[in-house]
Amino acid sequence: MSKSDDWHKGDAMRRSLMGSATVEGMAKGVYDDPIMEAFGDYAREAVFAKLWARPGLDVKTRTLIVVISDTATHAWPELAIHLRMARRAGWSEQELSEALLHMSGYVGLPSVREGLIVARAVFAEMRGEPEGGLGA
Structure with a gap:
C-alpha cells in the first residue's frame, strides 16, 4: 500500500x-x-x-515538553525516546537533567529519580554513537 x-x-x-x-x-x-x-x-x-510540524513552537521547545510530559506520566520507554530527541534538538545533558530536577517540586522525587535514571542511560548510550545533533 x-x-x-x-x-x-x-x-x-x-x-x-x-x-x-x-x-x-x-x-x-x-x-x-x-x-x-x-x-x-x-x-x-x-x-x-x-x-511536530505545526507553527507556534520550535522543535527544541517541543522536545522539552514531551520530556516533561513523559516524566509526569511515568512513561519511561517514551522518555528514553524523547530524551534522545531533545539531545538531538540541542538541549545539553545538563539542561535536561536540570529540567528533570526542577520537576521534583511539582511531580515528586520518585518520578524525577526514575527520569534521571533513564536520562543517565540514554546520555551514556548517545555518547557512544556517531550521529550528531538534529538533522544528522
Missing part, C-alpha cells in the same frame, strides 16, 4: 528528531509486525506530520 504525503512528511520529521539509525532499529525491533506497523504509520501521520 502506498504511503500518504503526511506519512512521508512525518517520516522525515521522525528521522530528523531520532536519527535514521534509531528509526531503522525501531523498525526491526518494535514496528516489525502488522499491529505495531499500523501504530507507527498513525504516529507518523498524526503526531510527527501534524503536531
